[in-house]
Amino acid sequence: MLHYLDKALTAPKPTRRSFLKISAGALGGLLIGGAIPLPGQAAEGETLITPFVQITPDNRVIVISKHLDKGQGTATGLATLVAEELDAALEQMAVEFAPSNPQVYANTLFGIQGTGGSTGIANSFDQYRQAGATARAMLVQAAAEAWGIPADQISIANGMLSGGGNSASFGEMAGAAGAQAVPEAVTLKTPEQWVYIGKDMPRIELPLKTRGSVGLYGMDAQPDNVLMAATARPPKFGATVKSVDAAEAFDMPGVRDVLQIPQGVVVVADNTWTAMQARDLLSIEWDEITAETRGTDALMAEYTALLDQPGLPSVTRGDAPMKMAAAEQVIEADYSFPYLAHAPMEPLNVTVLYDGDSVAFWTGSQLQTLDHGTAAAVLGLPMEKIAIHTLWGGGSFGRRATPDSHLVAEASMIGKAWLDKHGSAQPIKLVYSREDDIKGGYYRPLTLHRVRAGLDAEGNISGWNHRVVGQGIMIGTPFAEFTVRDGVDHSSVEGAADTTYDLPDMAVDVHHPEVGVPVLWWRSVGHTHTAYVMETMMDELAIAAGRDPVEFRLAHLQNDPRLAGVLRLAAEKAAWDTAPAEGIHRGVAVHKSFNSYVAEVAEISIRDDGTVKVHKVTCAVDCGVPVNPDNIRAQIEGGLGYGLSGILREEITMTDGEVDQYNYPDYTPLRIVDMPQVEVHIIPSTEAPTGIGEPGTPPIGPSVANAVFQATGQRVRALPFSKHGLA
Amino acid sequence: MVTFTLNGETKSVDLNPDMPLLWVLRDELKMTGTKFGCGVASCGACTVHIDGEPTRSCQTAVGDLDGAVITTIEGVETREASAIQAAWVELQVPQCGYCQSGQIMSASALLAETPKPTDEDIDYAMEGNICRCASYSRIRKAIHRAAEILEA
Ligand code: FES
Ligand code: FES
Numbered sequence: 001m002l003h004y005l006d007k008a009l010t011a012p013k014p015t016r017r018s019f020l021k022i023s024a025g026a027l028g029g030l031l032i033g034g035a036i037p038l039p040g041q042a043a044e045g046e047t048l049i050t051p052f053v054q055i056t057p058d059n060r061v062i063v064i065s066k067h068l069d070k071g072q073g074t075a076t077g078l079a080t081l082v083a084e085e086l087d088a089a090l091e092q093m094a095v096e097f098a099p100s101n102p103q104v105y106a107n108t109l110f111g112i113q114g115t116g117g118s119t120g121i122a123n124s125f126d127q128y129r130q131a132g133a134t135a136r137a138m139l140v141q142a143a144a145e146a147w148g149i150p151a152d153q154i155s156i157a158n159g160m161l162s163g164g165g166n167s168a169s170f171g172e173m174a175g176a177a178g179a180q181a182v183p184e185a186v187t188l189k190t191p192e193q194w195v196y197i198g199k200d201m202p203r204i205e206l207p208l209k210t211r212g213s214v215g216l217y218g219m220d221a222q223p224d225n226v227l228m229a230a231t232a233r234p235p236k237f238g239a240t241v242k243s244v245d246a247a248e249a250f251d252m253p254g255v256r257d258v259l260q261i262p263q264g265v266v267v268v269a270d271n272t273w274t275a276m277q278a279r280d281l282l283s284i285e286w287d288e289i290t291a292e293t294r295g296t297d298a299l300m301a302e303y304t305a306l307l308d309q310p311g312l313p314s315v316t317r318g319d320a321p322m323k324m325a326a327a328e329q330v331i332e333a334d335y336s337f338p339y340l341a342h343a344p345m346e347p348l349n350v351t352v353l354y355d356g357d358s359v360a361f362w363t364g365s366q367l368q369t370l371d372h373g374t375a376a377a378v379l380g381l382p383m384e385k386i387a388i389h390t391l392w393g394g395g396s397f398g399r400r401a402t403p404d405s406h407l408v409a410e411a412s413m414i415g416k417a418w419l420d421k422h423g424s425a426q427p428i429k430l431v432y433s434r435e436d437d438i439k440g441g442y443y444r445p446l447t448l449h450r451v452r453a454g455l456d457a458e459g460n461i462s463g464w465n466h467r468v469v470g471q472g473i474m475i476g477t478p479f480a481e482f483t484v485r486d487g488v489d490h491s492s493v494e495g496a497a498d499t500t501y502d503l504p505d506m507a508v509d510v511h512h513p514e515v516g517v518p519v520l521w522w523r524s525v526g527h528t529h530t531a532y533v534m535e536t537m538m539d540e541l542a543i544a545a546g547r548d549p550v551e552f553r554l555a556h557l558q559n560d561p562r563l564a565g566v567l568r569l570a571a572e573k574a575a576w577d578t579a580p581a582e583g584i585h586r587g588v589a590v591h592k593s594f595n596s597y598v599a600e601v602a603e604i605s606i607r608d609d610g611t612v613k614v615h616k617v618t619c620a621v622d623c624g625v626p627v628n629p630d631n632i633r634a635q636i637e638g639g640l641g642y643g644l645s646g647i648l649r650e651e652i653t654m655t656d657g658e659v660d661q662y663n664y665p666d667y668t669p670l671r672i673v674d675m676p677q678v679e680v681h682i683i684p685s686t687e688a689p690t691g692i693g694e695p696g697t698p699p700i701g702p703s704v705a706n707a708v709f710q711a712t713g714q715r716v717r718a719l720p721f722s723k724h725g726l727a
Numbered sequence: 728m729v730t731f732t733l734n735g736e737t738k739s740v741d742l743n744p745d746m747p748l749l750w751v752l753r754d755e756l757k758m759t760g761t762k763f764g765c766g767v768a769s770c771g772a773c774t775v776h777i778d779g780e781p782t783r784s785c786q787t788a789v790g791d792l793d794g795a796v797i798t799t800i801e802g803v804e805t806r807e808a809s810a811i812q813a814a815w816v817e818l819q820v821p822q823c824g825y826c827q828s829g830q831i832m833s834a835s836a837l838l839a840e841t842p843k844p845t846d847e848d849i850d851y852a853m854e855g856n857i858c859r860c861a862s863y864s865r866i867r868k869a870i871h872r873a874a875e876i877l878e879a
Binding site: 029061068071072073202203205206207208209210211212213216217219222228255266270271272273274276343344345346347375392393394395397431433434545585628634637638640641642644645663664665669670671672673675676677678 | 736743746747749750752753754755757759760761762763764765767769770772799800801803806811812815816819821822823824825826827831849850853854856857858859860861862863864865866
């Protein structure tokens with residue numbers, strides 16, 4: 001895998017000139033037939049002030065977003081950072097997605113271009129403010145020259161330059177600004193000077209999203225003469241095509257071709273419906289020699305047996321066994337978490353155009369550098385012959401960020417198979433059906449936990465033993481270098497191994513069984529299960545010790561004032577110290593993930609049919625400087641809604657290696673009736689901003705589970721809740 | 728040949744009568760505002776109005792549409808729809824936005840029937856529309872807000 005990265009990272013460093021070319025191409029010149037409307041227009045090369053800011057003669061400021069926006073609001077966040085330092089008017093701001101170029105557009109926390117891990121604003125906060133300040137300085141310098149006055153007599157407000165009785169818009173000064181030397185250093189505003197950062201900023205693309213989002217998503221890319229493709233993939237992971245009879249499919253009017261590629265059998269047709277219908281007419285014999293044929297029952301039995309075996313050590317601190325032996329009480333619990341599909345609303349898709357010398361892709365690319373390198377490897381093309389056009393994502397939750405770039409790899413194969421057979425280039429859009437998505441793997445891994453924790457005579461924790469069994473998401477990917485140590489994939493134990501509760505005697509170990517089911521990060525990754533275990537266990541311990549769950553947690557959070565801070569605030573706002581209304585039960589959880597701190601207090605009742613109704617969730621969040629408070633609220637609302645969806649009914653199971661679920665009727669996301677009222681309180685902060693896309697997700701499961709215990713006395717340890725008649 | 732009215736214009740198409748309206752709109756007429764989410768009438772992303780009724784276009788065969796009056800997100804211009812769109816922006820409802828064409832078509836049909844919906848009315852009318860980003864609490868607030876706008 002790593003050779004893709006090497007290749008991408010050693011591609012020639014673009015000069016300012018070559019960047020201009022790449023940029024103009026990516027933004028306009030390379031559009032197929034001009035038929036895909038992208039937000040904004042190609043700008044004149046000379047108006048590019050920095051790789052992150054373009055100013056057009058018609059006075060628009062285009063922020064080049066190195067990050068995919070798939071609903072998390074990063075595009076608006078980056079535009080806000082630039083507008084702040086530039087003193088631009090909000091109405092003139094626009095966003096374009098950057099071309100693939102890791103030298104210029106790397107996520108500074110990944111080293112490659114990509115979006116994920118709730119790093120969008122965290123890694124861009126200085127960079128995009130600096131870009132705005134640089135553009136500002138160059139505009140001021142240009143005005144100073146034009147008007148023959150010193151730069152310090154020029155001011156900018158609301159997108160207008162003025163000084164010495166002159167005034168000009170950014171657009172009027174853009175050409176001259178682009179010709180200025182780039183200043184060596186710029187001074188950023190202090191927080192007291194901020195006009196936009198910290199205010200509720202309307203999302204830049206939302207008006208379009210109320211009018212059909214025309215042209216935004218990959219799914220809506222409509223290049224002239226595009227053909228649609230649907231792939232029949234093996235019903236068991238890892239199987240391959242043995243033989244195929246495509247006669248019936250070929251007979252369907254509108255079918256253009258049937259192609260065999262390593263990933264499966266592809267029907268290419270005039271429209272999506274025909275491609276999918278004809279795909280059902282293929283008769284394919286699969287070779288299952290290399291396939292995963294175990295069902296979830298078999299996997300559960302194997303994983304459960306592993307809970308009794310020592311695993312690879314992740315944390316060994318103090319002497320947990322000795323403390324446990326001396327403990328007043330020991331509590332032990334086993335937990336199970338199913339495979340989960342991400343099921344973003346926009347099914348996966350990618351449009352490819354390959355002519356033998358070059359290739360272009362249109363897709364909601366989330367790891368551009370890996371997509372880029374994969375295409376280069378599959379098609380044997382140099383990096384500069386590959387264009388990745390990133391379009392807005394209709395959700396992702398992790399699903400569009402695949403270290404193996406399987407979607408681009410498959411599209412590359414389709415482009416190549418078509419060209420080989422037909423001899424001329426043709427845009428082809430590969431579309432997943434919802435069934436392809438639900439059955440297609442890349443799941444949150446099936447995971448088991450076993451915890452034994454002791455309480456001493458004072459009712460404090462003494463000793464914590466923790467074992468985790470689950471596939472390692474990062475193992476075998478380019479990210480392993482940073483996240484896998486001595487065989488332990490940190491993403492399986494994050495949130496437990498690095499807990500900030502005072503646990504001087506702790507042992508965490510892990511088994512990573514080899515299973516042929518592809519797994520992937522699912523919104524908040526390991527925290528999806530570790531937070532559930534840590535926070536329901538803390539609740540059990542508090543109650544066993546006869547202590548209040550909030551007080552008990554605070555007593556064990558002496559070294560994490562920020563986590564304690566959100567817990568106190570959520571408890572206060574939820575009136576934790578008062579009795580809830582008749583029939584209402586409360587539960588609390590607090591968890592740090594992606595360097596952000598979130599506490600949630602859930603209020604639930606049990607319906608007549610025994611199912612859980614979550615009425616309200618009161619949240620407190622500390623994510624450093626709140627760049628856009630309303631977007632933080634939206635992400636907490638959405639993040640906890642997604643997490644609630646995950647614990648209530650979502651579950652992927654397999655019988656003899658075949659996935660049992662097929663579509664939303666049996667892989668059932670949260671609907672409006674199950675959405676609680678959400679109240680979000682944000683801690684004011686001047687710390688560097690941290691993630692917000694994921695941290696709302698981990699605490700919801702345990703806060704609801706703890707409330708269910710209050711209501712019923714039942715501890716839910718095997719998810720989802722629907723297994724127990726609770727949903 | 729099937730003839731219907733689409734966003735106020737008469738359209739005739741000559742296609743496999745089994746083809747769902749969703750794909751006629753998206754692939755044949757290149758109107759991509761109506762979204763594909765599930766194809767089995769389970770998510771609501773493909774909702775359009777047919778003779779005023781919110782309808783899942785993924786399960787509506789084009790052969791059954793002779794004489795139908797169809798409105799999609801690109802053409803919806805009722806008072807209710809405008810109020811919904813305004814409230815959607817005011818309360819910043821969409822996240823990824825992919826479900827929102829369908830949400831807006833369902834919500835505007837609800838307001839046309841029930842100008843002052845209760846929370847139960849909203850649950851009932853909107854339950855068929857999945858939002859994987861869980862923008863639901865804002866959808867609820869924005870429907871109430873749109874009802875207020877219409878009353879004013
Ligand atoms: S696509 Fe029609 S209801 Fe989901
Ligand atoms: S806004 Fe993303 S699915 Fe609803």
